[in-house]
Amino acid sequence: MMAEVRRDPAALSRLGWALVALVLLWPLLRLADFQPGVLLDEGNLRAMGHFIGGFLPMETSHDFLTLLGKAMVETLAMATAGIALSLLLAVPLGLAMTRALSISRIGPGRQAWIGTLVRALVRVLLAVLRGIPELVWALLFVRVFGLGATAGVLALGITYGGMLGKVYGEILESTDGRAARGLLEAGSGRIAALLYGLLPQAGGELVSYTVYRWECAVRASVVMGFVGAGGLGQLMDQSMKMLNGGEAASILVSFLILVLAADGLSEFLRRRLA
Amino acid sequence: MGFSLEGVGLTHANGFRALHDVDLRVAAGERVALVGASGAGKTTLLRVLAAALRPDGGQVSLLGMEPWTGSPAALRRLRARIGLVHQAPPIPPRQRVVTAVLAGRLGQWPLWKSLASLLYPLDPEGARHELARLDLGERLYERCDRLSGGQLQRVALARVLYQQPDLLLADEPVSAMDPALSELTVALLNEEAIRRGVTLVASLHAVDLALRHFPRVIGVKDGMILFDMPASQVREAQLRELYAAEGGVPMAGVAAAADVAAPPPLRCI
Numbered sequence: 124m125m126a127e128v129r130r131d132p133a134a135l136s137r138l139g140w141a142l143v144a145l146v147l148l149w150p151l152l153r154l155a156d157f158q159p160g161v162l163l164d165e166g167n168l169r170a171m172g173h174f175i176g177g178f179l180p181m182e183t184s185h186d187f188l189t190l191l192g193k194a195m196v197e198t199l200a201m202a203t204a205g206i207a208l209s210l211l212l213a214v215p216l217g218l219a220m221t222r223a224l225s226i227s228r229i230g231p232g233r234q235a236w237i238g239t240l241v242r243a244l245v246r247v248l249l250a251v252l253r254g255i256p257e258l259v260w261a262l263l264f265v266r267v268f269g270l271g272a273t274a275g276v277l278a279l280g281i282t283y284g285g286m287l288g289k290v291y292g293e294i295l296e297s298t299d300g301r302a303a304r305g306l307l308e309a310g311s312g313r314i315a316a317l318l319y320g321l322l323p324q325a326g327g328e329l330v331s332y333t334v335y336r337w338e339c340a341v342r343a344s345v346v347m348g349f350v351g352a353g354g355l356g357q358l359m360d361q362s363m364k365m366l367n368g369g370e371a372a373s374i375l376v377s378f379l380i381l382v383l384a385a386d387g388l389s390e391f392l393r394r395r396l397a
Numbered sequence: 398m399g400f401s402l403e404g405v406g407l408t409h410a411n412g413f414r415a416l417h418d419v420d421l422r423v424a425a426g427e428r429v430a431l432v433g434a435s436g437a438g439k440t441t442l443l444r445v446l447a448a449a450l451r452p453d454g455g456q457v458s459l460l461g462m463e464p465w466t467g468s469p470a471a472l473r474r475l476r477a478r479i480g481l482v483h484q485a486p487p488i489p490p491r492q493r494v495v496t497a498v499l500a501g502r503l504g505q506w507p508l509w510k511s512l513a514s515l516l517y518p519l520d521p522e523g524a525r526h527e528l529a530r531l532d533l534g535e536r537l538y539e540r541c542d543r544l545s546g547g548q549l550q551r552v553a554l555a556r557v558l559y560q561q562p563d564l565l566l567a568d569e570p571v572s573a574m575d576p577a578l579s580e581l582t583v584a585l586l587n588e589e590a591i592r593r594g595v596t597l598v599a600s601l602h603a604v605d606l607a608l609r610h611f612p613r614v615i616g617v618k619d620g621m622i623l624f625d626m627p628a629s630q631v632r633e634a635q636l637r638e639l640y641a642a643e644g645g646v647p648m649a650g651v652a653a654a655a656d657v658a659a660p661p662p663l664r665c666i
Binding site: 301302304305306308309310311312314315316318319320323324326 | 447448449473474475476477478479480481483485487488489490491492496500501503504505506508511512515560
């Protein structure tokens with residue numbers, strides 16, 4: 124029998140951690156030199172207004188729109204190919220990382236340390252993959268493959284593989300594991316337990332996170348365009364360098380369209396899976 | 398090919414000692430009911446018998462095998478031969494009934510078959526057959542979150558029937574059903590065990606159900622076996638002692654004495 128506990132045993136540590144978080148936050152804000160007041164300074168307001176004013180009117184000439192459409196398709200292709208490549212990394216690594224499908228947890232007990240070691244190594248590998256920003260990978264690959272989308276796709280695949288793998292593993296772990304556990308206890312294998320026990324519950328969340336990452340990949344491929352990886356970013360880079368605000372505005376509107384499309388797709392898929 | 402426990406003890410991770418020095422020997426084809434107050438250790442005992450929990454002391458032998466001394470592959474094969482009906486059905490709400498029932502054979506099917514069956518159910522007639530015995534045959538392609546608690550419990554039961562285990566375990570399998578349905582369902586479990594000649598162990602909240610349907614009744618209290626005897630010899634004083642902490646002996650209480658002599662007709666196909 125356990126001793127009787129009168130107070131909530133978790134209360135003290137909760138209060139402690141909340142205080143630690145507050146105490147840490149203040150010096151961090153100071154260190155970051157966070158001074159939002161500067162934004163409202165009169166000279167700065169005028170400078171910003173001038174910059175934004177240069178964006179109008181938008182560039183809508185036929186030639187430019189053709190160019191824009193081509194760049195948009197290129198960006199979409201880069202983001203999609205990058206996500207597809209990242210799935211090749213993320214799915215196996217995410218599965219290897221999650222504890223929800225650990226058979227050693229429900230016995231046999233022996234050799235459980237092997238599973239723990241593998242999960243720790245996978246965690247480190249995923250951290251390395253996503254710890255290096257895609258821009259750095261892109262700069263590296265542009266030197267190998269030259270200007271163009273190949274470098275961008277590879278960079279996206281590596282970084283996003285790290286991100287997706289980590290989040291896949293954590294989504295699966297935070298899913299109610301009783302169904303999968305019940306199947307494992309009835310002799311089912313790990314992959315079957317994943318498909319029959321975990322995915323029916325976690326599927327919606329996995330899809331919506333993947334689509335969100337695809338949306339991020341669209342934006343990231345734009346940033347990588349600045350270093351020569353093709354697509355809308357390269358176009359944006361040229362327009363900005365030529366101080367052509369109208370073109371930049373049209374490019375921004377096409378970003379917005381892509382992001383809204385990703386949002387719509389995510390909503391549609393979630394509804395289908397609900 | 399029954400099972401035996403010798404001096405089995407188990408302490409949960411939170412320090413709660415759920416089983417003390419349990420000795421239990423059940424022969425192949427026996428049908429045993431576990432009764433006892435909530436928290437007495439019935440679920441833990443059933444999970445030990447399902448090779449799902451490893452005791453920290455004593456000897457376990459299930460279906461002629463020692464689960465915790467062999468290889469992981471042997472343990473997995475053993476687990477595929479044991480079917481446990483969980484008290485809370487471990488079925489994802491968005492899964493269809495047919496998939497939930499077919500999942501009973503994942504331990505026997507090769508991986509390709511499990512994958513293929515997920516895309517297109519490979520044995521819907523097998524699943525429908527088990528569901529029909531539980532009066533749910535027409536719900537085959539519905540989603541499990543459209544079912545009531547009692548219906549979901551019957552789907553979970555259909556899964557274990559479809560698994561066709563050599564050791565059939567049930568943890569309060571009728572807790573979400575009304576008394577009449579409980580009666581039918583417990584009778585069906587017994588009928589299945591007799592027909593296939595397999596061992597059946599079920600924990601039941603309602604003592605009268607246990608006494609009516611099972612030849613052997615085991616009273617569990619504070620992680621120990623208080624009594625273990627033929628149902629006909631269980632006396633009221635023993636039951637009072639078993640449920641002393643709950644202040645009364647729980648009964649399902651629908652079936653009158655006449656029903657015991659002639660159980661209601663079953664859908665046994």
